[in-house]
Amino acid sequence: MSEDTQAPEPLAGQTRADLEAFCAAEGLPRFRAAQIYRAVQAECRLDMEEVTTLPLSMRTKIMEHFGPPATETVEVQVSDDGTRKYLFALHDGKRIEAVMIPEGKRKTVCVSSQVGCPVRCIFCASGVEGLIRNLSTAEIVEQLLRVTADLGERPTNIVMMGMGEPLLNIDAVTDAIRLWTDKDGLNFSPRRITVSTAGTAARIDRLAGADLGVHLAISLHGSDDKSRAALVPGSPEGRVQQLIDAAARYARRTKRDATVEYVLIAGMNDQLRHAEYLADAIRGRHIHVNLIPLNPVKHRPDLRPPSIRDARAFADCLEHRHVSVTLRTQRGEDIDAACGQLALE
Numbered sequence: 001m002s003e004d005t006q007a008p009e010p011l012a013g014q015t016r017a018d019l020e021a022f023c024a025a026e027g028l029p030r031f032r033a034a035q036i037y038r039a040v041q042a043e044c045r046l047d048m049e050e051v052t053t054l055p056l057s058m059r060t061k062i063m064e065h066f067g068p069p070a071t072e073t074v075e076v077q078v079s080d081d082g083t084r085k086y087l088f089a090l091h092d093g094k095r096i097e098a099v100m101i102p103e104g105k106r107k108t109v110c111v112s113s114q115v116g117c118p119v120r121c122i123f124c125a126s127g128v129e130g131l132i133r134n135l136s137t138a139e140i141v142e143q144l145l146r147v148t149a150d151l152g153e154r155p156t157n158i159v160m161m162g163m164g165e166p167l168l169n170i171d172a173v174t175d176a177i178r179l180w181t182d183k184d185g186l187n188f189s190p191r192r193i194t195v196s197t198a199g200t201a202a203r204i205d206r207l208a209g210a211d212l213g214v215h216l217a218i219s220l221h222g223s224d225d226k227s228r229a230a231l232v233p234g235s236p237e238g239r240v241q242q243l244i245d246a247a248a249r250y251a252r253r254t255k256r257d258a259t260v261e262y263v264l265i266a267g268m269n270d271q272l273r274h275a276e277y278l279a280d281a282i283r284g285r286h287i288h289v290n291l292i293p294l295n296p297v298k299h300r301p302d303l304r305p306p307s308i309r310d311a312r313a314f315a316d317c318l319e320h321r322h323v324s325v326t327l328r329t330q331r332g333e334d335i336d337a338a339c340g341q342l343a344l345e
């Protein structure tokens, strides 16, 4: 499609080079590109009308060319534990969510990459209606910019663990991460960003090749191919060992952390034999395991987390087999902001 039939990405999806090209085409001096870029990516000002350091005629030109921001904040819900859940509306009326989780000095933002999700983990609300569409770069970038503006400070960590499967939208996700980590933007350290994925091995290799310097989390949930297929029916990668090997390769190549995420569900994947399989698949590789007791979800009231005792026994079993492991606690449950509770409704 040619430039004039397709609307350009909203401002938040534009690189500095894009803005320099825009300024050149409009006969604007080059320093204006840097100024626009900084206003958006570093100062998180998405509404050009407020950027009064730019002449009015220029702001009008920018708004005409790039259109309105990609997102609009509809609602911010605050949990008793300080967790904040943001509901954003998109230009086509679709809605997405982002969550900010405070923990000591940390402020972690959980960002969405798609509307809906094709992976359909049976225990996750985000996949109930399948995939609706990919998010654009601007729609991903703006989630962080809006949360930063709302907090009045830059969050400390980003996890790509909201709605959607980031590696099935890898180009937009990669572009968003490059904007967040740009020194003239928010200058976010890639070491404080984690991309979470259900697969595939090939996409994980591609992410390693993109050389973003981010950490990787693999959503495994099953310790053998059969139980993983039952829990993650839409998984783009069925083979447990392939995923674990790809994660280990990622860690080796990028010198960043690779972790395995494993949601514990009573009676389904929480028995000691599952822990033994998992330990066998991981042993000898530099991979950390995060055990996450299931958060209840409305669409599957039959699924429950294990007792604390059983969860500990699972963790101990891994530890005895020399696998490094953490047993996680829950946040933001009272506002449906916990992992797996982000839904389209």
Ligand code: SAH
Pocket (backbone or CB within 6 Å): 119, 121, 123, 124, 125, 160, 161, 162, 163, 164, 165, 166, 196, 197, 198, 217, 218, 219, 220, 261, 262, 263, 292, 293, 294, 295, 296, 297, 339, 340, 341
């Ligand atoms: N599609 C990507 C990103 C989504 S984040 C991925 O699969 O990695 C997915 C993570 O959310 C899972 O690894 C799991 O840690 C968490 N999760 C999803 N549903 C959950 C639930 N009901 N309870 C606890 N954690 C859940």
